[in-house]
Amino acid sequence: MSFHPQMEYAPAKFHKSARTLADEGPAFAYTPENQAKFDANIARYPAEERKSAVLYALYLAQGQQGYLTAAAMSHVAQQIGCTAAEVEDVVSYYSMFFTKPVGTYVLNVCRTLSCALRGAERLTEEISAALGIKPGETDSTGTFTLIEVECLGACDRAPVVMVNDDWHERLAPEQVRPFIEDVRTRGRAAFTGCHLHKETKA
Amino acid sequence: MAYEPILTSHIDEPGSSTLEFYLQRRRGYEGLRKALTLKPNDIIEQVKASGLRGRGGAGFPTGLKWQFVLKDTPKPKYICCNADESEPGTFKDHVLMERNPHLLIEGCAISSYAIGAKVAYIYIRGEFYHVQEILEAEIEKAYKAGYLGKNILGSGFDCDVFMHRGAGAYEAGEETALIESLEGKRAQPRIKPPFPAVAGLYQCPTAVNNVETLCNVPLIVLNGPEWFTAIGPEKNGGPKLFCVSGHVKRPGVYEASMDTTLRELIYDHAGGMLDDRPLKAIIPGGSSVPLLLPDQLDAPASFDGVQKAGSLLGSAGLIVLDDTVCMVWLAMNLLHFYRHESCGKCTPCREGTNWLFQLLGRIESGEGQSKDLDLLFGVSNNIVGKTLCAFGDAAATPVISTMNLFRAEYEAHVREGRCTLPAEWRAKHPVLVGH
Numbered sequence: 285m286s287f288h289p290q291m292e293y294a295p296a297k298f299h300k301s302a303r304t305l306a307d308e309g310p311a312f313a314y315t316p317e318n319q320a321k322f323d324a325n326i327a328r329y330p331a332e333e334r335k336s337a338v339l340y341a342l343y344l345a346q347g348q349q350g351y352l353t354a355a356a357m358s359h360v361a362q363q364i365g366c367t368a369a370e371v372e373d374v375v376s377y378y379s380m381f382f383t384k385p386v387g388t389y390v391l392n393v394c395r396t397l398s399c400a401l402r403g404a405e406r407l408t409e410e411i412s413a414a415l416g417i418k419p420g421e422t423d424s425t426g427t428f429t430l431i432e433v434e435c436l437g438a439c440d441r442a443p444v445v446m447v448n449d450d451w452h453e454r455l456a457p458e459q460v461r462p463f464i465e466d467v468r469t470r471g472r473a474a475f476t477g478c479h480l481h482k483e484t485k486a
Numbered sequence: 487m488a489y490e491p492i493l494t495s496h497i498d499e500p501g502s503s504t505l506e507f508y509l510q511r512r513r514g515y516e517g518l519r520k521a522l523t524l525k526p527n528d529i530i531e532q533v534k535a536s537g538l539r540g541r542g543g544a545g546f547p548t549g550l551k552w553q554f555v556l557k558d559t560p561k562p563k564y565i566c567c568n569a570d571e572s573e574p575g576t577f578k579d580h581v582l583m584e585r586n587p588h589l590l591i592e593g594c595a596i597s598s599y600a601i602g603a604k605v606a607y608i609y610i611r612g613e614f615y616h617v618q619e620i621l622e623a624e625i626e627k628a629y630k631a632g633y634l635g636k637n638i639l640g641s642g643f644d645c646d647v648f649m650h651r652g653a654g655a656y657e658a659g660e661e662t663a664l665i666e667s668l669e670g671k672r673a674q675p676r677i678k679p680p681f682p683a684v685a686g687l688y689q690c691p692t693a694v695n696n697v698e699t700l701c702n703v704p705l706i707v708l709n710g711p712e713w714f715t716a717i718g719p720e721k722n723g724g725p726k727l728f729c730v731s732g733h734v735k736r737p738g739v740y741e742a743s744m745d746t747t748l749r750e751l752i753y754d755h756a757g758g759m760l761d762d763r764p765l766k767a768i769i770p771g772g773s774s775v776p777l778l779l780p781d782q783l784d785a786p787a788s789f790d791g792v793q794k795a796g797s798l799l800g801s802a803g804l805i806v807l808d809d810t811v812c813m814v815w816l817a818m819n820l821l822h823f824y825r826h827e828s829c830g831k832c833t834p835c836r837e838g839t840n841w842l843f844q845l846l847g848r849i850e851s852g853e854g855q856s857k858d859l860d861l862l863f864g865v866s867n868n869i870v871g872k873t874l875c876a877f878g879d880a881a882a883t884p885v886i887s888t889m890n891l892f893r894a895e896y897e898a899h900v901r902e903g904r905c906t907l908p909a910e911w912r913a914k915h916p917v918l919v920g921h
Contacts, residue, residue: 288841290861328648330562333688335670339612339653364670377672377829379654380612392613396574396823397773397816398731398805405916434656434823435574435773436613439731439803440738449615478584478616 306372306383309353314363318344322363334364338374342381351382379433387422387429389467392446395432398439403457407443408432410460427468441479450475491741492717492725493701497585503620505627508588515588515633517704521596522641529600529707536711537723538703541578542568542659542696543772543800544876545789548703554683555601556691564692565598565606566682567700568664572611572656573772574823575803578727579697581739583610583617586701587624591647593700595634596707598645601693605646609664612653622649656827660875661694662686663829674831675875698727718743722788730756732806733763744788748778751787752806763808767891771800773820774880776887777807810911813892814899817884818846824881835878838869842885849896852903859896862889 314322322341329336341363345356352375354368361368375381382390393399393408408419411430415423422429438444441453447467452475455463466474491497501507508514521529534549555563567590571579583590594606610618625647628634636644650668657663658673665687667673686692702724706714715723722744728751731737735757742755748770752758759765767777770787775798778785785795792799807816825839845862848854866882873879889896898906905912 288837328646328650330688333669336650336668338670339651339667342653343651374670374672377655378612378652381653395819397769397819398575398737400819400915401732401805401807401811403914409916433654434826435572437571437577437580437611439575439577439729439805442731442737446613451616 306352306354306357306375309349309355312345312349312353312355312359314344314359315348318348335366335370338364338366338371339378342371342375346381351385353383385422385426387427389427389447390429390431392431392433392436393419394434394436394438394442394444394446396435398435399442399444402442404443406457407445407455407460410457411464414461414464428464438478447475451478452476453479489742489746492705493582493586493589493698493727494739494741495586497581502585503587503624505588505624505631508586512586512589513708515592517708518592518595518633519639521599521704521707522639522643524707526600526602529596532711533600533703533706536702536706536714537721538699538706538714539722539789540696541698541702541726541801543573543774545799548695548699551683551695552597552601552693554681555693556684557602559691561690562605562688563601563603564687564690565594565601565603565700566661566664566668566687566692566694567594567606567608568659568661568694568696569608569610569614570652570655570659570664571614571697571801572659572827573774573801573803574820575729575731575769575772575805576801577729577731578739578802580614580617581727582697582701583614583621587621588628589701589704590621590697591625591628591634593703594647595638595645596703597693597695597700599643601691603693604644605648607648607650607668607687609650609652609658609668611658612651615651618649618651625649655829656823657829657875657877660877663875664694665692672829674829675877677874719745719786719788719791722786722790726787726802728755728787729801729803730806731803733760733808733811734758734806735760742787744791745786747784748787748792748804749783751804752783756806759806759808761808763810766807766809766811767813768807769797769803769805770795771798772803773805773823774876774883775800776883777891779891810907810914812850812905812907812912812915813888813895814846814850814905815915817888818843818850820884821846821881824877824884828877828881832873832878834869834872835881838865838878839881841865842869842882846885849899850905852899852905854896854900856897856900859889859893859900862896 325340326337341360357371358368361371419432436444445452530552538548539545598606655673658667662676663673682692728740740755765780782795785791789799821843825843828835828839830836866885869878869882
């Protein structure tokens, strides 16, 4: 019930507090390569503060499996030396961890003010229409996932789309269909990347 | 007198991020060499004398912050560099880290020496992975060249600099939330006091400083505090990066002194209004500060100048708005952001941001009633000042500010049951699709 005199509490659309546990998933353990990376990273923190490495450990697990399952979180908890609940607490807070499978390319469209002023919402509509999916969904081929995200910090190159760990800048709504085809054929090479990064490499 | 960029000097040249470039063209690591001949306390005194104010948003004097760091303790001390640049409209640290990374690394080392820390963590937002790769590579080079690690430049001072990647949380930019996140927890703020200077990372004395702040430190040590104060107006000295985005011809990061006016930033640096449309309003310091009207354009873009004009310089992220922007839409867009990013710790902010967003949605879609306008104020005023961190105030600001300056637009939405701006203007900014 609502404690506010005039507004109903948490309508179905917003702020669901439903507690959903991640799928158990197949058995999970780091590859020897990831194990080595984890062991190197945890040395950055004081020996009794192993939990500081939890975000890094989760990135490794997500990189290995594509998304995070309960089995993966248990493995991370074991590595860190904390409970699985503590790991899930962290996973459920941060927006860059997925607990459901995602497409090969996750299109994170920035929708905050500076990008919105330059047409970000039209961009999302175009991508939605081109792929036949709503924000938050993955297309039937498992190639693309569309997500609306908040400010990516590149407001001068609006609208910005983060694709996995890469960036694609100044994507006009009219360019969406050719862009998606380009990604299908050329993969990562289709992204502009960060303009600063590129010019530095030049 | 034309202003010569200092922090962003030579950034357009190829290879500007490399150690060789830094050493040859930017007097690289000379500040550190000089700092290691001084007593740590002398460096704090120099930074205090320079009047350097934190570039992250609050504008708090950096020297004072360092002075508060507890000295007489057996515990280790830490520097945390706040590279979680997430304030909408802000993208300056990105440029510094990408094009001049060694300035930050040098700043971390000098700051660590000044407060007696042996480890500095650079907390970078998860979305900046491409920036992190550059920094990691350059940090490794700095280690090999002896500017980091054990016995730096033969002085007996040890310092490690480590990167720490965040995972998508605006709140992690708040200093105590950053510390929580660095400890491997949810990025939620702590109650203050104790301040990080007394009990920060791992309950040890800690200084949390913004990227641009730390980048100024080597310059102050090298050139002296008088050089620093001579740039720009009194109490607002030093080089400053301004981010201009929105409806301008050349959005980007511009370096200037703080006696530059908002007008110069928009019309000279950023090339003027996009399509030469009239200016409706500007947000001068990232989305969390009050809007300013065009009659305030001649205010200097300094901490004190913008405050005098009725807003805050914040993170110096100028978002420029032309006449096509509906202010109810703008408030709704920003409340969507704050609702999503509220960490959920304090009830007024967690619930209030959602209520505000719903109310704005109702007004924007034409279903608002006149009592909703008072309710917007009522909910906003129940968030402001009632939360652990400044997020709550920041979230209510777009609503309070647009209501104060553009109340007629809100009233028109309620009266007409729709947005009264021309349809072709509205088509440029449709209502949110995804929610």
